[in-house]
Every structure is written in C-alpha cells, then in structure tokens.
Amino acid sequence: MSGVLLSIHVVAAILFIGPVTVAASMFPRSARVALAAEPGNPRSGAAAVVRVLNRISRVYAALGVTVPVFGIATGARMGVLGETWLIVSMVLTAAAALILILLVLPRQEAMLQLIDGGEMLTGPARRELGRLGGFTGTFALIWVVVVILMIMRPGSTTGVH
16 A cells, blocks of 8 residues: 555656656746737737736645645555655745745736736836746755655665665
C-alpha cells in the first residue's frame, strides 16, 4: 500500500506542481509583453497567453492539494511523520501554498485587469511584475528544496546521502 500511495504522491507532484510552477514562472514575462504591446491585435494574442497561464496556475494549484494529502498518507503509512526532513518538507509545502494563494495568484489577477483595461507598461506595473517574479521564483525554489529533502531524507537509513 505504501508503494501505491507514494506513486500517487510522486505522479501528482509531477503532473500538478510542475505545471503550476512553470506557468506561474512564465506569467511575469508574458504579462510584461502583453502590457508593452500596442493596443489592438498583437496585444490580444499576448493577453490570451497571459490568461492561459493564469488559468493553469489556478487550476493546477487546486489540483496540487492532492500532493500533500497523499504525501501525508504515505508518511503515516511508512511511520515517518515525525522525521525532521518530513516536517520541514511539510512546512515548506505550506509556505509554498501560501505564497501561491496570497501573493502570486492575486497579483496575476491584478495584472490581467491591467491588460484587459488596456493599460500600458508603466513604472508601477514594472515594479509589480518584478515582485511577482520574485514570488514565483521563491515558490519554485521551495519546491526544489522539498524535492531534495524527499530524495536525500537526512537521517534516513536508505543509504541515499
């Protein structure tokens, strides 16, 4: 049973966390292109890309909830929920979720409103896109650390160090 839970956990991480990380990371540059485009036809294509990236970010964020659910189920089944590496991973996962929900998605929505309102790339929009890029970079970096913790499992007896 542990193998099944672990498999679902890993597949969900690859299929759900990967796409939301990529889409969120691509969003600031794509929004910059959309805001810098002249209003009219070129802008509509760039705006469509931004809308798709936002939708991927939102939908896959919701689907990504399965990753910690199956991760916790796997950890409980394996009897490792009290291990430091897993606790740190769970805290980092919660931090990544909060960054996505509280900082990334609302800023994406704000950028979509600017694009849909015909706004151009101004100083404040540039700064906000810079912040958004920082938040999405932090989100991605957290997942890199979580993956390393999952593979290395400090203190484990698997021989992988």
